[in-house]
Amino acid sequence: MSASAAVATPGRPSRIGLRLVALGYLALLLALPVGLVFYRTFESGVAPVWEAVTTPEAMHAFYLTCVMVAIAVPANTVFGVVCAIVLVRHRFRGKNVVNALIDLPFAISPVVIGLALLLVYGREGWFGGWLLDHGIQVIFSPVGMVLATIFVSLPFVVREVMPVLREVGDEQEQAASTLGANGWQTFWRVTLPAIRWGVGYGVVLATARALGEFGAVSVVSGKLVGRTETLPLQVEERFQRFDLTGAYSAAVVLALMALVVVLSMNLLKPKDRKV
């Protein structure tokens, strides 16, 4: 009895110890480095930062980053929801293979993904030559960067939605069909509302990933300043040129965008009722 109570509620010293470990870990490895970036950015005031983030190149990098997110995230959301429904609700041969394939972008280094895209769409690649002949340049252009971003942020929505779908079960969908709803009506009125928080979290994670993607995009972009440079690429490029203020400023813009995404999710979610 006393032993189990001790396990359930650890003594005061060990509780404080646990907290110290958890918070210390977060502080040292997360808060401190990010905080330092902010500190160094604004070390010499706001004016140089403002100047660094309003250059035409910086504006373009910001714009291009937004474009990446605006295409990759909706594409992966639609694909993710459809794919999750197929994987959870349907039975078919090779389901396990598809399921494993979804995790590929998690498992493979982004640089390798970038190289793989080069192999397929590059000048000497499988489709690359053919596409170039038809006026579509994939590599060293935003088209390839979007493909790379889609690739790396693909698993998030699927992986967030699948467990929710499984937990919700299909009885509500069956009930809808006995009440006369067709597949489309059932999806919009019953399935989607039931999984909306799963979709929401998936979108947030995919957005955060798409915003920050460096490796794969870096390989296929060609890093043309003012043309194929996203914010993460710009951070690196400025850093390489010893433009520390510029690099930090771009980093801060990126961090703020990510922060807005995460916070907006928390604000949207109702706190009083969990349905």
Added chain:
Amino acid sequence: MGISAHDVTKRFGDFQALDRVSVDVPDGSLTALLGPSGSGKSTLLRIISGLDQPDSGSVVIAGRDVTGLPAQKRGVGFVFQHYAAFKHMTVEQNVAFGLKIRKRPKDQIRARVHELLGLVQLGGLAGRYPSQLSGGQRQRMALARALAVEPEVLLLDEPFGALDARVRKDLRQWLRELHEQVHVTTIFVTHDQEEAMEVAQQIVVMNEGRVEQVGGPRDLYEHPANRFVMGFVGPVNHLGDDELVRPHDIEVMREPADTTTRAMIERIVHLGFEVRVELLLDDGRQVQAQITREQAEDLGLQAGQLVFVRPSRSMVFTS
């Protein structure tokens, strides 16, 4: 009219869920599909609803052959054991769902929903979410939702299975009364013989994918077609290899008489008005007799006593 299923067969892999089952449900009746788990009763109900398709056989609802039609087009109301409430909708929106799908005018929907919520006694809870309702209230909401679209038939799959004993009892009675008011042809699935007896006008007893017997509650109890039905619709004692006796058909006496057997009282269980006497016969068989408390007191029965018993009425099923 009503509902009929003809020669319905369904396999799940190696498991024969239904083996050439035919059932006729009269128009406007309240019928129970009764059987142990795995007997095929829920599968049959789902095939009637269109949620599952049979491997062979046909289903006719109100004179229309609906075999092959999806659930969506059959005009059935279906109530699930675990309610299947739309959790993101209020009670009112849940009940209105089928009417909205049918694009009925708004004021008509509102009137119908309020009428139904009154019928299922949820009038004051229209704005609540399912998570704010008790199990019994959720199931009544599910029933109103199914009735809203004026289905040809109402199908209930173990509707009270997830509720506690008291709520179950209340809802049984309530379902019977509701059926008297709305008169829609209704089939409900249950594994509880008492529930089937209390609620249904006609009972279809199923076992291992086949129909064992169809009849009224009294019919089944008094004239079971076979050993399985007799054992399933009420308690039985086995005397001899083929002879079955209900506990209340065993006479208990202090003195020997014609055809009596000697038995020792092992235990006496008080059930209120009645008393269950657990007996050990000379040949080692255990039987239970059910007598009134008054009889037990008149006989002065006590555990450990020797008494004499005989069946007043038994059934013989040669196997």
